[in-house]
Amino acid sequence: MAKIKVEGLTKIFGKKPKKALELLQQNKTKEEILKETGHTVGVNQASFEVEEGEIFVIMGLSGSGKSTLVRLLNRLIDPTSGSVWVDGEDLATMNNEQLRQTRRKKVSMVFQNFGLFPFRTILNNVEYGLEVQGMKKEEREQKARKALELVGLKGYEQMYPNELSGGMQQRVGLARALANDPDILLMDEAFSALDPLIRKDMQDELIDIQNKMQKTIVFITHDLDEALRLGDRILIMKDGSIVQIGTPEEILMSPENEYVERFVEDVDRSKVFTVEQVMIRAETVNADKEGPRVALQRMKEAKISSIYVTDRHRKLLGIVHAEDVSQLIKEGKDDLKEAMETEVPTVTKETVLRDMMDLLTERTNVPVAVVEDEKLKGIVVRGTVVAALSGSEVKLNGTSS
Known part of the structure; x- marks a missing residue:
């Protein structure tokens, strides 16, 4: 059974999405629907599965719908239609308490914005989610220290966010997500704000962590090199729709259409292909x-x-x-x-x-x-x-x- 299963997932932004949904089902384009209804198609009838233990990368240019899609995966926003199952459970049927427990214990999210509390120590930042859950201080501190060690920040527990570099702050954000020991990590452009060298270090860090922990990771990016470096499989989006899903090799060797071809034409294949x-x-x-x-x-x-x-x-x-x-x-x-x-x-x-x-x-x-x-x-x-x-x-x- 897939860890995450998505079927016909659609999100239309606007006050009266029903008319826009009908047009979408008539294969009208995103631009045509916007012109006729004033509504924006965020995600268009997406269907895919994410296997347990894989890094599944969702990529596309700005406005492609990738960030909307990842927020639909944990119901931070509600879909207009379609379904998301996590471990066979339909998120749409969950009440608020069930959804809250799923987010706290099963699915953690790491954003591009680090979102750290400036007046809390690094240790206190990492244990914050566990504190909200009501976990006893000794237990949550132990989990937070373990997570910080995992991301290479042992020894920084009593420092404050403004004393760390951008890359180190992102590690704190990752540690905070890992402290909950979730099955699934959703990472929305998590490394995009970092300098290129620091970004590569964080990619290496994520690969190392994945080798140790075998989480299911959905990683959002607009950078093809990053997608090829991290992804076991890659989903490419355009105008809210899925264009292609495949392994890095499949994406490079068999692009589905001209849009994907333009993406991959300048890729340094020597960085992607293995022996x-x-x-x-x-x-x-x-x-x-x-x-x-x-x-x-x-x-x-x-x-x-x-x-x-x-x-x-x-x-x-x-x-x-x-x-x-x-x-x-x-x-x-x-x-x-x-x-x-x-x-x-x-x-x-x-x-x-x-x-x-x-x-x-x-x-x-x-x-x-x-x-x-x-x-x-x-x-x-x-x-x-x-x-x-x-x-x-x-x-x-x-x-x-």
């Missing part, structure tokens, strides 16, 4: 049972000049080159390891392409080994990387077209 998306199967030779002649024959068949050497358990031992293997054969030697280089370039499947470009340019004649738990999982060659960065389709098995 796993471009790696191919490695030709190998098993040093425990195969010698120079087998290695040379395998290189000839594959039309390659180097081949990686493993043991019977596929543990990576090194690499040999055709020229050196040929010399071994001339000398009548059978131990392949005598010609083997043990210092070889390696990366993991999670390595971003940008972080491995130097390896490809430094040793253009040697493919880069992809290693996990010391075992060879595949290789990366220049061709598949070039194909990925140029926009050619790259499949997960590493073939390109």
Whole structure:
């Protein structure tokens, strides 16, 4: 079951939305409805699901409806029509007390504006929500300290907001949301007001926290680079409507229309694609049972000049080159390891392409080994990387077209 399920969710701003809703169902545009009724379409019949433990990014330009949509997810504003379910419970059927408890215990929100109380210490700011819930001081202080440690602010508990930088204040806002230990975090342009370097630090912080806690996060942004960096999946909005939903790779490689194409045309793909998306199967030779002649024959068949050497358990031992293997054969030697280089370039499947470009340019004649738990999982060659960065389709098995 999805953590959040949204069906036909619509929000029309105005005193008499019924007429506007009828026009919307007739596929009238946002502009046409505004002209005919004076009403504004905030969200237009949105339907999607958010899985437990994923970072689901909602992005779009100013006026696209993304901030309205996130406020509909916890009923900070009421929908004109449609439904939102959280853990199978329909928010629309909740009374005020049930909704209040859901917001306090299950869904926390982090805004772009830090919203800190200037005359409360950092610790008191973080424990504020728990204080409102009536939690005993000792317990809420313990939870607040734990949340501050999680966001890297241990030691700042007795300072005041004006003594912290903007990035640190945003960490306090995040800690305050985490102190409630919610299942779901709604983050509305949470990092948009920060300087670029601080913003990247906060993105890293969020990724680290997510790796530890596995929350369900709905993250709102207008920045595609941020969306691609954070999102397990991305929802793109325009004029209140959903344009496309997909993984970062799907958004980049298969944009739904010209609007999405314009979004992604200037993206530095090397910051997005990982090694796993471009790696191919490695030709190998098993040093425990195969010698120079087998290695040379395998290189000839594959039309390659180097081949990686493993043991019977596929543990990576090194690499040999055709020229050196040929010399071994001339000398009548059978131990392949005598010609083997043990210092070889390696990366993991999670390595971003940008972080491995130097390896490809430094040793253009040697493919880069992809290693996990010391075992060879595949290789990366220049061709598949070039194909990925140029926009050619790259499949997960590493073939390109």
